[in-house]
Structure formats: structure tokens, C-alpha cells
Amino acid sequence: MSLNAVLGVDIGTSSSKGVLVGLDGTLLRSAVREHTVERPAPGHVEMDADVWWDEFVSLSRELTAPGDAAVVAVGLSGMGPCVLLTDADDTPLRPAVLYGVDTRSVAQIARLNEELGTEEIRRRCGCDLTSQAAGAKIAWIADEEPGLFARARRLYMPSSWLVRKLTGAYVLDHHSASQTTPLYDTNALQWYAPWAERIAPGIELPPLRWSGEAAGTVMAEAARRTGLPAGIPVITGTVDAWAEAVSVGAHQVGDLMLMYGTTMFLIHTVPGLLTDPALWSTVGALPGTRNLAGGMATSGAVTGWLRELFGDPDYAELLRLAEKSGPGANGLLMLPYFAGERTPVMDPRARGVLAGLSLSHTRGDLYRAALEATAYAVRHNIEALEAAGGDIRRVVAVGGGTQGGLWTRIVSDVTGRPQELRTTSIGASYGGALLAAQLVTDASIDAWNPVRHTVTPSPDATERYEELYDLYRALYPATARVTHALAARQER
Structure with a gap:
């Protein structure tokens, strides 16, 4: 007799991950499909939506x-949040514009701030316009690709x-909508029609549901393609970092989730609206x-870049060398x-810096400096969260970067805070599976994970x-003028 199980799939920046999980939380199987983003111009980061569906089909079948x-x-x-625009027949009009790693909408952010008012945007939407704001990216498409935008009728994200x-x-889902600033009213929990009609005219914005609510059931044609049974429920879904938080139970007031991945993400649950x-x-x-x-534009992306420069040695070997290097990376300091950078720097033209290099430095020192740079950035974000009124009582870590032990240890040492690790650290796909299981059973995170x-x-x-x-915090203001000038050259 076969087990009853749930399928969880997450579409990430560098890969799609799928898990098959028993209703008791047992991980039965997992699979990964690696992919790359497209960078058609400086500051532009995109992906073809066909990749999302093709990889879902492949993962489901396997x-x-x-x-x-x-x-x-x-x-x-x-x-x-991503921006995938389709026509009335749900045909994608262009590759999806990705989240805050895509920094193309600087001019639109400035214009919308002028037209709508920075304070009014913050009051209604809960945050300022930044490179993370999907609404500003819709405005970019309207400005730069008006013929294409005139055919746009619907807005999608990967889930x-x-x-x-x-x-x-x-x-x-409501969470994803709340990152389409300034289209969503975070106080009323609904689309804000005056601004939506101004910024996204002609687009029928989707009805809103909560992440764990059923969106519908698998259609016969989709069942044929994916190997799934027709008629089973599918959750509405959400952004990966928030599914990661679900996967480790980090959604009680006072919790802080650290997601160790291609980028680093921090989610702190607060009792009410803080801005x-x-x-x-x-x-x-x-x-x-x-x-x-909060979120960093890079974290694991930097260690992956270093690994490629080093000739693709095993991560275990690089961690061994970084361990040998010791705290402080023998006098190296990196800005990641x-x-x-996204929070709290909010500077799309910031660039990486490696300070203190000498001829005696090794691969282990460079790799250690990258891990420590992420840890310093985590501390910077934690200080910003608490300055904004947050009250962090528990830190929970999740994601592929928690494997091996060194990275999490460095983050705890730099921040002075313990981090809980749950049994399963796969992350978003497992969190999605838990939400799916809760449609059909009384699954709980403490029993599952x-x-x-x-x-x-x-x-x-x-x-x-x-x-x-202290030196890390001094390095950005000391080098910003130079790195901004270099960024401008890169954008030519």
C-alpha cells in the first residue's frame, strides 16, 4: 500500500528544488534542477517563465x-517579488524581471516618490520604494517597452x-502582493486602486489569498504533463524566503529567520506594522x-563566484581552508x-571591496573573508531591525549554507546570538510541502521538523x-565615492 504524501516545489534564483514528503514530515525524496538567470544589461536580471514550468514538470515526474x-x-x-506580464491569453510578453537583485528601476523610483510622496508611500504600503519593489519595475516596463506594456493584462510571480x-x-498571496509597492495597501490588506490604475493601467491584478489557502485543484491536462493526480489541491504559495520561515516555524512574534542561500534573507515577525x-x-x-x-543582494553568490575562480574545488575543501584561516581572515576585510546592496544600505550602485590584500593571502583567507562579510552584513541588518522597533528573541537558521557548520558559527560569533537549526534545512520547498499537508491533515512544524x-x-x-x-562599518562610507564611479563605468 502506498503512502500518502505531499509535493513541494520552490523556484529559486539558481535552481528549482522539489521534495516529496510523507504526511508525518518524513522526507521521502528530493531533487534539484540548476539554472541561470539572464543579465541582458547592467543591473538587469531576468528569467524565462518557461524554465519555471518545465522544471516543475521535470521535478514532479522524477x-x-x-x-x-x-x-x-x-x-x-x-x-x-518578480514581475511576469502576460497578455489576455496568458502568453508571457517578456522574460520575468526578478526581485531586488534587478536594479533597473532607479528612475521610476525617483519619479514615483516625487509624484506620490515618499511619506505617503511608506504610510500606505509599509515601506519605501527600493529595487525590491515590483510596482516600480512594472513602471519601468511601461516607460521603456510601451508597445509591449499596452498588451499586458495579467501579473504573475513564480508561485x-x-x-x-x-x-x-x-x-x-497577500505577502507577495505586499512587495508590489506601491500597488498594495498594507493597512487595508488589498490592492490600492488609485495607484494600481495609475502605474499598471490595463492590468487585471489577481484576487488575493493567504499562502496556505487552496488556490484550486490540478487540472486534467496538468496531471497528464506532471504525473500528479487530477483533482488534488494546490496551495496559493508565496515568496521563497517566507516559505523558508514556515519550514522552520519562525513566524511567532520575536522570531528572526536567517536564510542562507544565493542571497541572504532575514525575516523578523513583529506584533504590528513597523516601518x-x-x-x-x-x-x-x-x-x-x-x-x-531585510535582504542582501549576494551571499552564497559570492562564495560560488570564488569557488569558480579557484577552479571548482569541493565546498568541503574550501570550508577546511577557511577554518584554518581563523577569525579575521588574516587581516582581510570584504564588502559583499x-x-x-539591499538592506540596510539600499544602494544599487554599491560594489564589492576586498581590503587588506597581501601576497601572503591564500584561498582560505579569501573564502573566510567572504563568509565573515556576510556575517557582518547580518549584524548590520539585525541592528537596523532593532533600531526600527524590532525585538529579536530567537534566531532560526535555514538553507543550504547551514551545511558544514562554519558559516553559521561565524554568524553567531559576529552577532553574539545563538541560532537554532532544525532537523530538515532544505527550506522553501519543505515549507510549501507543510502548508500543503495542512490542507489535508493537522501537520505541525514541531512534529514535522x-x-x-x-x-x-x-x-x-x-x-x-x-x-x-567597526572596520567593516567604516569601509563602505570610505570607499563609496570610488565604487559608485566604477559602477557608473560598468553601466555604460
């Missing part, structure tokens, strides 16, 4: 092929596009929750702003990092 488990529900998540392909439903121009204030993935969030280990900071290491953190 994970269900053995036939030993009956899939009873589907969970979805994806990177975001909602998969919902459409699977069920035929056109919906979006700060250096952070993002969003509606949570679950009803009744609010978040202050290789693709600009109990705490396995707590990373505790070393007082000696924390003390050593104090002076280095």
Missing part, C-alpha cells in the same frame, strides 16, 4: 515516478504562475502576521556588495570580531 507514494496536495513557492499552469486559477526606510515592512505568509525584513542543534557564539571569537565589525 519525484513521483517510483509510484510508492500517492500525492494528495501540492505546495509551491518561488523567488520574489502564482505555477498555480495558473496547474489549476487554471489566477491568484496571488523604516532601511528595511521592508510586509504582510506575513500566515494570516495575522507582520514582518520587518557585488551586485549592489524538531530543533536538532543550537549554534552558540564563542565569547572569545565575538570579542575579536568587535573591532573588525
